[in-house]
Amino acid sequence: MAEGKKKEKDQLKDEKELSSGASLLVDQEKADSKEKNAKTTESEAQEPEKKKKTKKIKKQIQKGKAKIKCTYNNTIVSITDLNGNILAWSTSGLLGFKGAKKATPYAATQVVNDVTDKVKKYGVEELEVYVKGVGSGREASIRALANKGFNLVLIKDQTPIPHNGCRPKKPRRV
Secondary structure (H helix, E strand, O other): OHHHHHHHHHHHHHHHHHHHHHHHHHHHHHHHHHHHHHHHHHHHHHHHHHHOOOOOOOOOOOEEEEEEEEOOOOEEEEEEOOOOOEEEEEEOOOOOOOHHHHHOHHHHHHHHHHHHHHHHHHOOOEEEEEEEOOOOOHHHHHHHHHHOOOEEEEEEEOOOOOOOOOOOOOOOOO
């Protein structure tokens, strides 16, 4: 009989421990759900703050570089800051000129007009101009930059010149 009573007492203790453990689990689950609810209410409170968008302010850059590449077939103009980060670029092909009209002086002036319209928002006033290539739009593009109101600090020709580089083609026999 004594053994039977001990077994019953042990079973009762085990049941109490299990029930107390289960109640601890239930308490933890309740606490977790309360924290989740609190987090969702905090995130909901933060969401209206995220919806407020501030207008992005463009960097104001006083000095820049204008790089003009005039080839026999096209004219490319890009304006960068002094570190070389491109602010705006344009080509005569981008503006809709096709074929031989891309390399004309008129196309070069139109390209410069397009680029200067894109660069106005940065506030660029002074430009260093670097010209590369032998196309017909070289002088026209420089004139257009000057007419648009930029202060041209430097005009430098960077056309690559071979020092007797490649062997020329054999002469044609006609």
